Every structure is written in structure tokens, then in C-alpha cells.
Amino acid sequence: xxxxxxxxxxxxxxxxxxxxxxxxxxxxxxxxxxxxxxxxxxxxxxxxxxxxxxxxxxxxxxxxxxxxxxxxxxxxxxxxxxxxxxxxxxxxxxxxxxxxxxxxxxxxxxxxxxxxxxxxxxxxxxxxxxxxxxxxxxxxxxxxxxxxxxxxxxxxxxxxxxxxxxxxxxxxxxxxxxxxxxxxxxxxxxxxxxxxxxxxxxxxxxxxxxxxxxxxxxxxxxxxxxxxxxxxxxxxxxxxxxxxxxxxxxxxxxxxxxxxxxxxxxxxxxxxxxxxxxxxxxxxxxxxxxxxxxxxxxxxxxxxxxxxxxxxxxxxxxxxxxxxxxxxxxxxxxxxxxxxxxxxxxxxxxxxxxxxxxxxxxxxxxxxxxxxxxxxxxxxxxxxxxxxxxxxxxxxxxxxxxxxxxxxxxxxxxxxxxxxxxxxxxxxxxxxxxxxxxxxxxxxxxxxxxxxxxxxxxxxxxxxxxxxxxxxxxxxxxxxxxxxxxxxxxx
Amino acid sequence: xxxxxxxxxxxxxxxxxxxxxxxxxxxxxxxxxxxxxxxxxxxxxxxxxxxxxxxxxxxxxxxxxxxxxxxxxxxxxxxxxxxxxxxxxxxxxxxxxxxxxxxxxxxxxxxxxxxxxxxxxxxxxxxxxxxxxxxxxxxxxxxxxxxxxxxxxxxxxxxxxxxxxxxxxxxxxxxxxxxxxxxxxxxxxxxxxxxxxxxxxxxxxxxxxxxxxxxxxxxxxxxxxxxxxxxxxxxxxxxxxxxxxxxxxxxxxxxxxxxxxxxxxxxxxxxxxxxxxxxxxxxxxxxxxxxxxxxxxxxxxxxxxxxxxxxxxxxxxxxxxxxxxxxxxxxxxxxxxxxxxxxxxxxxxxxxxxxxxxxxxxxxxxxxxxxxxxxxxxxxxxxxxxxxxxxxxxxxxxxxxxxxxxxxxxxxxxxxxxxxxxxxxxxxxxxxxxxxxxxxxxxxxxxxxxxxxxxxxxxxxxxxxxxxxxxxxxxxxxxxxxxxxxxxxx
Numbered sequence: 001x002x003x004x005x006x007x008x009x010x011x012x013x014x015x016x017x018x019x020x021x022x023x024x025x026x027x028x029x030x031x032x033x034x035x036x037x038x039x040x041x042x043x044x045x046x047x048x049x050x051x052x053x054x055x056x057x058x059x060x061x062x063x064x065x066x067x068x069x070x071x072x073x074x075x076x077x078x079x080x081x082x083x084x085x086x087x088x089x090x091x092x093x094x095x096x097x098x099x100x101x102x103x104x105x106x107x108x109x110x111x112x113x114x115x116x117x118x119x120x121x122x123x124x125x126x127x128x129x130x131x132x133x134x135x136x137x138x139x140x141x142x143x144x145x146x147x148x149x150x151x152x153x154x155x156x157x158x159x160x161x162x163x164x165x166x167x168x169x170x171x172x173x174x175x176x177x178x179x180x181x182x183x184x185x186x187x188x189x190x191x192x193x194x195x196x197x198x199x200x201x202x203x204x205x206x207x208x209x210x211x212x213x214x215x216x217x218x219x220x221x222x223x224x225x226x227x228x229x230x231x232x233x234x235x236x237x238x239x240x241x242x243x244x245x246x247x248x249x250x251x252x253x254x255x256x257x258x259x260x261x262x263x264x265x266x267x268x269x270x271x272x273x274x275x276x277x278x279x280x281x282x283x284x285x286x287x288x289x290x291x292x293x294x295x296x297x298x299x300x301x302x303x304x305x306x307x308x309x310x311x312x313x314x315x316x317x318x319x320x321x322x323x324x325x326x327x328x329x330x331x332x333x334x335x336x337x338x339x340x341x342x343x344x345x346x347x348x349x350x351x352x353x354x355x356x357x358x359x360x361x362x363x364x365x366x367x368x369x370x371x372x373x374x375x376x377x378x379x380x381x382x383x384x385x386x387x388x389x390x391x392x393x394x395x396x397x398x399x400x401x402x403x404x405x406x407x408x409x410x411x412x413x414x415x416x417x418x419x420x421x422x423x424x425x426x427x428x429x430x431x432x433x434x435x436x437x438x439x440x441x442x443x444x445x446x447x448x449x450x451x452x453x454x455x456x457x458x459x460x461x462x463x464x465x466x467x468x469x470x471x472x473x474x475x476x477x478x479x480x481x482x483x484x485x486x487x488x489x490x491x
Numbered sequence: 492x493x494x495x496x497x498x499x500x501x502x503x504x505x506x507x508x509x510x511x512x513x514x515x516x517x518x519x520x521x522x523x524x525x526x527x528x529x530x531x532x533x534x535x536x537x538x539x540x541x542x543x544x545x546x547x548x549x550x551x552x553x554x555x556x557x558x559x560x561x562x563x564x565x566x567x568x569x570x571x572x573x574x575x576x577x578x579x580x581x582x583x584x585x586x587x588x589x590x591x592x593x594x595x596x597x598x599x600x601x602x603x604x605x606x607x608x609x610x611x612x613x614x615x616x617x618x619x620x621x622x623x624x625x626x627x628x629x630x631x632x633x634x635x636x637x638x639x640x641x642x643x644x645x646x647x648x649x650x651x652x653x654x655x656x657x658x659x660x661x662x663x664x665x666x667x668x669x670x671x672x673x674x675x676x677x678x679x680x681x682x683x684x685x686x687x688x689x690x691x692x693x694x695x696x697x698x699x700x701x702x703x704x705x706x707x708x709x710x711x712x713x714x715x716x717x718x719x720x721x722x723x724x725x726x727x728x729x730x731x732x733x734x735x736x737x738x739x740x741x742x743x744x745x746x747x748x749x750x751x752x753x754x755x756x757x758x759x760x761x762x763x764x765x766x767x768x769x770x771x772x773x774x775x776x777x778x779x780x781x782x783x784x785x786x787x788x789x790x791x792x793x794x795x796x797x798x799x800x801x802x803x804x805x806x807x808x809x810x811x812x813x814x815x816x817x818x819x820x821x822x823x824x825x826x827x828x829x830x831x832x833x834x835x836x837x838x839x840x841x842x843x844x845x846x847x848x849x850x851x852x853x854x855x856x857x858x859x860x861x862x863x864x865x866x867x868x869x870x871x872x873x874x875x876x877x878x879x880x881x882x883x884x885x886x887x888x889x890x891x892x893x894x895x896x897x898x899x900x901x902x903x904x905x906x907x908x909x910x911x912x913x914x915x916x917x918x919x920x921x922x923x924x925x926x927x928x929x930x931x932x933x934x935x936x937x938x939x940x941x942x943x944x945x946x947x948x949x950x951x952x953x954x955x956x957x958x959x960x961x962x963x964x965x966x967x968x969x970x971x972x973x974x975x976x977x978x979x980x981x
Contacts, residue, residue, distance in 0.1 A: 375643075395631050395634065397632050405562075406561075408668065424669060435657055438639075442642055477559045
């Protein structure tokens, strides 16, 4: 037996290994720290992420490298998504610290769970095998369940965690079931092997299709799109804002990677089939997300529904890749979806960052009314929120417009004109609730005259985040071509 | 030769606005900075007129460089005889708006001035963009400052008006976005407007394109029956907002017809011209009657704007030189006249805090100088000869009679209707005995108000007496456009 064991090439997995080692170090260090020294944990977390970024950047060579018996892949797409992931998590940690301190939630567990969630997402991004993707997904999900419940005295958070856990477990079950079906049809768990089996027509179509449905359901749950969206508003609302910030941002990147690996890598020859499923899901998400968001008074719920519609929009890009067997549009469509996902993460970070900024000890900013008169209290942050809202509504000059433009362009190119019309009509309806936030900020008088107090790092980061939304809108070319370039090697 | 005057016309006001924002709560500093920026913004547009070659039909002052190569989107600017005057008009009106808001706006002065300057830059961008996405970006971005202006400094029902304004225009323009994407794909990956003008398109897609553009531009013009946002927006907007809305923003829709609908879909334009003419005539006549019964002065002028803009769209879709040039003259004249009318109402509103005609009467007794100006502008609005209002209406009416006698006949009723609603309002507000003690206490216009009214009066009279400098610029481009539209693209 032993002579068959070959030490896998660990080099492509360096960032994951580094993160795991550092997470263990932090785990031990944190046990020795009191509350007053908790900043050391936060600082170590940031250093860890920066180190991961450095390693990923250094080892980026544009090659597709498979390791761990073809279970793990390191390609440009993975590197690029991981770099964005680190950045998103760094921003999350910076935003969250002060909020957690004010609520006495600044336990070492928060940082550790965030790090383990990050590790899970990294594994998902690099997965080339059903088991790897499941491993990453579960590591992410379990960390998130625990994070939602981190404020254990809050019944609302506990309820949200419970709901998330039960539904999440169900979704994992569906995914596993789908994987087993595909395994049954193709006889392998490796993505490349599956693709070959399907291409060679050797797979049992019925079983394969059966599995595909469950896989799509699993992806949809992770993205939080209709009809697997039920958990999204409740979890966003129930979780402490610092945790909502985690859930609403980085995992979208990982879920995008999961969709690319599963649907495009493994099941590309079934594109015609899964595109139809995504079409229904995307259309329903855009309609329901936008309509339900109008009725919300709680801004976290509103952003949750808006997120559902944004993810639907992102799926529009994914489903426009193959037209009647013609794969000519694939790169264009998938890179537009990726650009959309990245843009959404940037906007989402800023929107929840604003909520954290307005919250303080003993006060949670979570209703739209909490934004009343923000322009009078601080015209700078009102402007930043205005950027975020108009960007999410898809109004130029902001990044959200170019994200919508590139996705719509892909959809029209694929010939789904009606889908594009549906999407823009729903965007107008969506504009209403974004405008309402701008309205309360600018047109209404403040009810809460308390000055906005936040530590310097939050202010700086939030300003940078808001300005990035505007700057990337003025010059979106680089990010767009990076997305296309990163995907190029993986198609 | 490359020049940067168009870029300057766009970015000087926008970057200047950032400086104005920096003034913060220093009201006077904000006002003076805004005035300087507005003047600078106007100054950089002057070379566009001075250096304009009237013999050339094509684009001038062209600037072209890649912006988003991924989708072949370019930063492509240029003006021809159709668009150049609007850039000047816009930059000129911006100065007046800054002066008009000088003492009236007390709250958040820097933001008020900055918003108008940004909007001025964005609208210059719309008139000079030759790349469809660049056009669209400016077109939509201009909604943001206007939304803020109506919502923050507007009247009691401002929230409703601001939302209605924004959502109405957004729906129209998003459908246009799909048309733009369709053209991008049909042209093999180009957003270049001039290339699109040469693109061959079948009849069915042409009609769909025309309809998509129609939705966007008809809302903006606004044409009956999608005009209902305008009276609301005008009534609630502060004076400066109404001025910009009427003088410039409404022109964007009409300009869009000339830049997009006619040259890109000429066959559909001809095919659907009867519909367009019918909608225009409804705007002219029906909305004229609606204006007649308004009790609120701003609403009356708003409806009068819709009616006048009906004349503009009518002029476009009769496809002769008189019609198109007349419509363009009418657009510029309406820019002056409607700005002046709204400023006049603003002058009275600042004193009385009422726009109801019934609250006034005998204003001439207490504000004689003002009454004189108001008289001139009312006459211009009614289309009296020797004012700018006459020239455009006369040209369009002549063109319409050439096209079809009855169309011309119906269009000409505007001269009667316009006189009826404007002068009747004027009579009720200005003449007669002093209506109440508030009117008796009115003070006549101060130097500042005199200044902007006098400036506009000069423009209105000059254009009415000697319109040649305006029409001269248009000839070559309009002829070129008409020639282009006459050729089928099927």
C-alpha cells in the first residue's frame, strides 16, 4: 500500500496551508489574551490575510496546476478570486471590530470563525473534485452557522442561526444527493472526468439530469436565489450586522466559483439544460427580490432582497454562455457574470459598512428611518451611501451600471431579448427602494442628532470603499478585463 | 486638429462643483465660487461658437480616445450645428441659475450650487457625446442631481415629484439601453453613433428601435401621454430646478430624436411619422387647453412647455428644412423664454410664497419694472413677432403647411392658444386693482433680479429680431441630416 502513496505537491495549496497554520496559531494566542488585548487577535487576522494575499500573488503563474490527486486546482481564476476574497475579508474585519467591541462580542471566536470560513471559501474556489467542493462548502457553512449565533443571548440571532443551519443542512443534503447521482452516471467524482464522460456520451442521461437538478439547487441555495432564498432575509436580519457583513459579501465570490467549477467545468456539455433552470431561477429572483424589497422597513431585510435580485442578475450572465450549441459567447457571458459578482461584493461591503458606521453602543441602525437626515449629520457619508444606492440601482457613473450593462449585453447577445426587458423593467421597480434610502438621507430631517462616531480605520475604509464604487465606474476597464483574463484559462 | 474645449465644457463645471462642495457651510464663499465656476464653464464654451465652421456639416471639435476597450466604448465627443448651440445655452443658463439662487437659497448653499454645476457639466456631455454608452451615461447620471434638487429644495409635495421624475425617466432610458445593446451587437461591436448612422437595418427591427428610443425621448420631451411627470416636477422644484428642467432637460429628448431616432431608423421614422405628428398636435392643442385652466402659475408654464415642445417634435417629423430648423430655433428660444417665465414666477414667489394666480392682481402697481419684463416674456411665450418665440413657431408652421395644409392649420392654433393662456394669466396677475394687502406690500425687483431678467430679455429680443447667427450654424448639419434621412436604410 505504502509504495502507492505519493506526497502531493503542496505548493499550489500554500495559501490554504498558511491560513490553516496561522488560524491554529491565533487560536492558541487568543486563549492567552484578555479582552483588552483582543486587538492583537484582530491584527493577527489581518496579517494572516495579508500574508495569504502575498503568497497567492507570488505563486500566481497563470498555469492550471492540479494536485492532491486532481482534487485541488490552482489556476488564474482561483488566484484572482482568492485575492478578491482576502480583500473582502480584510474589509469585513476592519469594519467589524469596533462594532463587536461595543457589543462585547469581540471574542476570539469571531476572528477564528471568519478565518475558517475564509479557508472554506478558498477550498471551494480551488475545488476540482466533488469531495473538495463539499469539504470547502461545509467548512464555510459551519463557520457561518456559528457566527450567526455568536451573540448567544439574542433570541433573534439564535433563531436565525437555527433556521440557517436546518435549511443549510438540507441544501447540503441536496447537493450531496446530486453529486452521488452524477457519480452514478459518470463513475467519477473528478470534474475533468465527469466532463469527459458526458462528452463521450457514456453517461446515463436520466440519472445525470436527475443529479444536475440537485446540484443546481445546491448552488442556488448558496447564492440565495429564488426558490431557495427563504433563509436570506431572516439570517441577514437576525445576525449581528458584523456577521451579516460576512455572509452578504465574500461567500458570493465562493458561490460564483462553485457555479463555475460545477456547471462550466464539469457539466459544460449539459449547458443547454442547466441554462433553462438558471433562467427560471434568475427571472424569479429578479422579480421577487425587487418586489419584496419595496415592502421592507428594515434595511437589512431590504438589502437581503436586493441581494437576491442581484444574484439573479449575476445568473443571467451565466446562462447566456451557450446559444444553440454555439460556445462562441461563453467567455463574454461568464466574465460579465464574474464582473457582476465582484461589483456586487464591493457594493454590498459598503452598504453594510454604512450600517455599522451608524450603529453604536446600545443602538442598532437597521431601519431605513435610521438614515433620516444623514445629509445633515454628515454630508460625506450621505454621499457615500448615495453612491452605493445609485450604484446598486444601476445608475451611471457607478460600477453597478457597468455590471448591469455587461450582463445585459451578454443576455441580448444570447438572443434572450425578453429576459433583458424583464430585467430592466424590474430594475426600475428596484430603483424605487434605493431611491427611498436616498430620500430619507437627503429630504428628511434627522430624528437622531447623535454625531457619527467611528474609529479612524472604519471611516477611512468606508470612504475608500465608496470612492472605489465611483472610481471603478469611471474606469471599469481594468476590472472587466481582469475578469475575462482570469476566466480565459479555465474555460 | 484636436481640441479640448468639449472636455472642458463638461469637466470644468463638474470639477468646479467639487470645489464648491468644499466650501461647506460658508454660504458666501460657496456662492462666489459657484459664480466663478459657472462663468468659467461658459467661457470655455465660447470658442466652440467662435471657432465653429458653419460650412461643415460633420462633427467638429472631435475628441476620441478609448474608454472601455472591453466593449469598444470610447470617450468620443464632437458637436455639429445641431448640438453646439445647446452647449452654449446650457452653460449660459447655468450662470443665471446661480444668480437666481443667490439670496433665495439659504440652506445647504454649497450643495445646491454644486448640484446645478454638476448637472450643467453632465448635460454638456449629453449634447456632445458621440458614443452611445457615453451618451447614456451622461443622460442617466443627470437624473441624480435633479432628483436631489427637487427633493431637497422643492415644495411641499417634493418627494412625490422627485420619485415620479426619476422613475418615469429611468424606465424610458433603460429600454433605450437595450436598444443600444442591440445596435452594439448588430453593428459588430461598436457603440460609435456615427457608424450606427450608416448601419443597414431591416424594417421590423427599425420599428422596434424607434419605439425603444421613442419611449426614452418621449418621456424626456415630454410628449403626450407620458407628460404627467413634468407639471409635478415643475411645481415642486425650486425656481432654479424649474429653469434647468424647462430650458435644457426637455431639449435632451428632442435632441435624442435628431441624434438617434431619425438617422438610425429613417424608414421607421417615415413610417411612424403620422403617429408622431398626431401626438405632437395633441400636445399642442389639448395641452394648450389644459394650460388655459390652470390656477397655479408654474403649472401653467409647465403645460405651456409641453405644448411648445409638441411644436418641436412636429417640426422634426415633417422632414423639411424649415420644420427641423424651426424646431431647433424653437428649442433655443424656449430655453430662453421658459427660463425667463419660471424666473419671473420665482421672483413673485420669493415675495408672496404663493404661485396661485388668484392670490395676485395688480402687481403692476407695486412692481412696474418687473411687470415690464414679465410682459415681454409673456409675449415671447405667446409667440409675438420680434420676440424669439415667433421665429421658431413661424418656421415650423410654414414647414407644416408645406407638408400638409391641415397639419399646418392645426399647428398654427398654438398662436391663438398660447396667447390665450399666457396673456390671460398675465392679465389676472399683473393688471387690475391691487388684489390684497400682500400685493400692496410688494417691492420691485432688485439689481440682482434685474440683471438676470435683463440678460434674458436681450437674448429674447436679439433672437427675435435677428435669428441669423443661430440659424446660420444649423444649415449645413440640418441639410445633411435631412439628406441622410431621405435615403432608405433597408
